[in-house]
Amino acid sequence: MTKKIEVDWGLCESNGVCMxxxxxxxxxxxxxxxxxxxxxxxxxxxxxxxxxxxxxxxQAISISE
Ligand code: SF4
Known part of the structure; x- marks a missing residue:
């Protein structure tokens, strides 16, 4: 199964660290x-x-399987 990046938009504060x-x-x-x-x-x-x-x-990013 494909793993996917998930972002919890309720937690993300758009600080751009991930970018x-x-x-x-x-x-x-x-x-x-x-x-x-x-x-x-x-x-x-x-x-x-x-x-x-x-x-x-x-901790807004996770990986779903
Ligand atoms: S690192 Fe990315 S996902 Fe996490 S809060 Fe900042 S912009 Fe949002």
Whole structure:
């Protein structure tokens, strides 16, 4: 089954920390909303996704299986 990045929008405070880790996945918009550009977790990007999960100060990012 495909693993996917999930963001709890109730927790996210749009501080852009995740974008600093993975700008190809997380994009903070001009209106301070966060867009997940591609939500698939692959063997290639999993380590970085886990780093974004770890660094999010709101624990808003998780991986669903
Ligand atoms: S690091 Fe967490 S709180 Fe900050 S924008 Fe990303 S998901 Fe939201």
């Amino acid at each position: 600093g880790v993975m700008p190809e996945v997380f994009r903070l918009e001009d209106d301070d909303t966060l867009t997940v550009l591609q939500d698939e977790v692959t063997p290639e990007n999993e380590a970085l996704v886990l780093e974004a999960v770890r660094q999010c100060p709101r």
